[in-house]
Amino acid sequence: MWGESVLEEYSLLEKFRDIVYYCFKCGMCRFESYEGIDNGESLSSLFMDVCPMWDLWKLEAYTALGKNEICRGLLEKKIPFNEKTVKIIYACTLCGACEKQCSVSRKTKHIERFGGSLLPYNPLEIALALRLQAVKTGVGPLPQHKKFSESIRVNKNPYWEPHQDRFKWFKGSLPKEAETAYFVGCTASYRQQMIAENAVKIFNKLGVEFTLVDEWCCGSPLFTTGQEEFIKELAIHNISVLEDAGVRRLIVSCAGCYRTFKKVYPEILGENLPFQVLHMAEFLSEKIEKGRLNFTSTINEKITYHDPCHLGRHCGVYEAPRRVLAKIPGLRFTEMRRKIDHSYCCGAGAGFRAAFPEASVKVAGLRVKEAEELGVDSLVTACSFCRRNLDDGVKAVDGKIKVYNIEELVAKAMGC
C-alpha cells in the first residue's frame, strides 16, 4: 500500500548526504555536451536535449538534478516520501545520458586524485538508490512494477505468460549440452520472437552448435526498479542451468540481459561468471573479423543505428554493432546526431514503459522522428526491448521507417 514513509532514516541514501551538494544545478544533465564544436560537427545540431524526462515534462524535478534534490530533501527530512515523490522518482528510464553530460561527474570521475571526501559524483547512482530506498521504505515501487515482479516470481517472465511457452517459437531439436548457449530473454521469447528466430537461423548458418537452457527472466526489470530481493535467486538459477549445460560462452540479444549478466550478476554474487558473455553484435563482429561470416545477399537500404542505453552507455559496446552493419552489402549507413555517449533513449527501460506507457512511446516517437529526418529506410538497434518500443514509436508518429534488431538484417544478408 502506498502511504507516507514513517521511517526515520533512509539508510540507502545516507552515502549521498555530502555528495548531493556537489550538484549545483547547472542543468547540463539534460543537454548534449557541446564537445562537437571541437570536433567540427555541424553547428546547427549542437546542444540537443538528451533527457527524455525533460522532453516530456519540461520540469527540472524530473531530470537528474531534480532527483538529486529529492534525495537531499528526503535525507534532510524536508519532503515526505509519498506517492507523488515516488512517481517522480520512477519517471526516468535510467538511460544514463545525464551522467555523461554532468560536469561534476565528468570531472570527478577522470581526476587523478580524490583527496579526503571528494568522491566521484554519479547522478545515475542516486537515481537508482532512490528506487531501492523507496522499495525498502515500502512506498515503492509503482503498482505496475509490483505486477511484473509478481509475474516474474510466478511465471519467470514479466509478461504474465506461461513459463512453458517460453520456447514455443522454436522448432527443432538442440543438444542438452553445448559450449555455446543463447539466452533469448523474455521480450524475444514472448513479444519479439523474430529476433530469436533470426538468431537461431544465424547460428545454424554459421554451424555454431548451441543450446537453449531453462532460462528465467534475468532480473533486469527488478534491478532497475529497485526490487533487488529476488534477483539473486534468478541469477543463481540462470547461472546454474548454464553451468549444468557445460556452457562456456553465452550469447544474448537483449541489451538489458547483457548488462545484467555482465555487471549485475557479478556484483550481487561477488564473483565472476564461469562463462563468457557476449552480445549478439559482439559475437557477429568477432565472426566477421575472423572471416567466418559471409554475406551473400545485398540489402539496398539506407539505415541508422540506435544505441541501446544498457549496451552502450552502461557497458561501452558501441563499435561492434556498427562494424557488423558496415559489412552488410548494400547498406548505406548514416548516424543520428545523438549517438554513442550522447545517444537518446528509446524510452522503454527501467520500468518506465510499464508505469508510463504513453509517455514511453512518445519518447520512442521522438527518436523515430530523429531517424526519419535523415531520410533512412530503417532504424536498427540491438536490444529486444528497444526494438519493441521503437516499433510502437513508429506507429505513434505514423512513421514510415522500419525497425530491425541487428539479427534480422544479418540473417537476411546471410541468405538465411
Place this chain on the structure above:
Amino acid sequence: MLTMYNRVTERIVKMLVDVVGDENVHTEEAILIGYTRDAGISDESVMPEVVVRPASTQEVSAIVKIANKEKIPITVISSGKDIGDATHLPTCGGILLDLKRMDKIVEVNEKFRYVVVEPGVTFYQLYREIWKRGLNWRFAVPSAPPATTIVGNYVGVGGVGFTVRTAHFNLVSGMEIVLPNGEVVYTGPKKAPYGVSWGFGPLIDGLFVQGNFGIITKLGIKPLKEWECFDWFIYSVDRFEDVVSCVDFSMSLFQKGIMRGCYTLYNWLALIASVETYPWEITEGKRSLPEDVRRRFMEKHGVGWWVVLGGLCGTKENVERRLSLVEKEAKKYPALSQLDKKEVLKIPEIDHKLKAMQGLPTRAESNWLSWRGGGLVWYSSQPIMDGKEALMLARIYEQIHSKYGFDYSTKYVLPTVQSGFLLFKQPKEKERARKAYMEIIEKTLDAGFIIRRYDVYAEPLILSRLGPLRDVFSRIKEAFDPNRIINPGMHIW
C-alpha cells in the same frame, strides 16, 4: 515599508490553475524543493508554496494581477542558473514563477539584425535556431552552462561577458515588461519595439536590469558584429606581486585602443580549479594551500601566479597588426612571459574562454564548483584601473582567504569588472565561507568599490553603503510595486 503577505490558499491555487492549467501548477514538495537551494552562502530558502509555469505574456499578466490583488509574493526565474548569487531563491514562500515554458524565439530579423526572445530561451536554443537559418551570428555570452537564459543573463545579473562587447546590456534593444499591477508595457518605439535600443524619454530599459520593478517577458538583443579572423595571446607572471604588471599592461592595451574586450586576467586557482580537485589530504581544508603545493599545481599546468588571456577579432590584417602591438607593449613589462599556446589549451578554462570570446556558450567555469565540493559565491566589483590598486585589493583578499582557510580565486574581465569567487565545500564549510565572504564585502566597500554581483546574503550590508541612491530606488519601487510582490528579498529597495 513592511509588507504583510498572504498565504497561497486552495482558492488561489484554483485561480492559478484557471490561468495556466492544472499541469502547470505544482504544489508537490518533491518539485518545490528543487527551487530552494543555491551553491552560494545564503541559507536554504523556504519552499515556495506553489510553482506556476506560464507560457505567455498574457498568462504572466493574469498571474501578477492575482498576486497583486491577494498580496502574494512572486519569485521570478527564467532558468534559475544564477549560480552563487541566490537571487532565484524564494524568501517568503508565495508563488515561484518559473518562465522556462516561455521559450519562443519570437523573431529573427535578418534585415535589421536583431532577435526577440522570451525569458525561457536559452543560449543553446538561440544558437540552434540561428545556425539552422544558416546565419553566422554570434552573441555576447557568459561563461555559463548553455541552460542559462538570455534574459536571465543579459538583464538578471547585469551580464558581463567575454566578447568584444563585454557588457551585455549594450546589446539590448527593447523589452516587453509586465509591471507588478499586471499592465504590459514596451520600452521601444511602437513601430519597431525591438529594432532599436531607445524609444521615448529617458532610457527606461536600465530600470529593469538587475532589479525587481517588473517581469521582462520579451527581450530584443543584437548580435555582435561579424569578424573575419580571431587570434589570441597569453602571458603569465610568476609572483603574486606581479599583478601590478598584468593590470598595468592590460589597461594600457585598452587605453591605447589595441583591445576593446575579450580579455581575462586569472589568478592561478581560477585556472587550476577547472581541472583539479582540492588536495584535502594536505590541509584537510583547514588552512590555505602551502606555497609549494600551489607551485606544484602551477608547474603541472604550465602557468604562473597570474595569467593574462586576450582575444582579437577583426580583419586578418587588423588582428595581425594589433597582435604585434600587444607584443610590443608586453616587452615593456619584463615580468610577463608568453606561454605555449598549445600547452595551455589543455586547461579547459582557457579552451572554453577562447570560445566564449568568440560568442560560443561554454561551461568550463562550472568545473570550479568541484574544486572543493559544490560551493561558490561571487563578489564582483567595478574594475580596477591601476596595478597598484589591484595589488592592494589582491593582498586584502589573499589575507582574508588565508585567515579562513580558503584559497583566493579571481578573474578580472577587463575592462569591465573584477570577479572574485570563493570556492568552498557545501554544506560543511558554508558557515566559514560566509564569514570570509562578509569580510571580503566589507573590505571591498571600505576601499570605495561598488559591488555589482553578490550573494543576496550580503545585500543588507551592500545596500546600507549605497547612500542616497538607495532612497531613489526605494521610491521607484514604491511607484512600480507598492505591495512589494515582485522578488521580495532580492534588491530590497
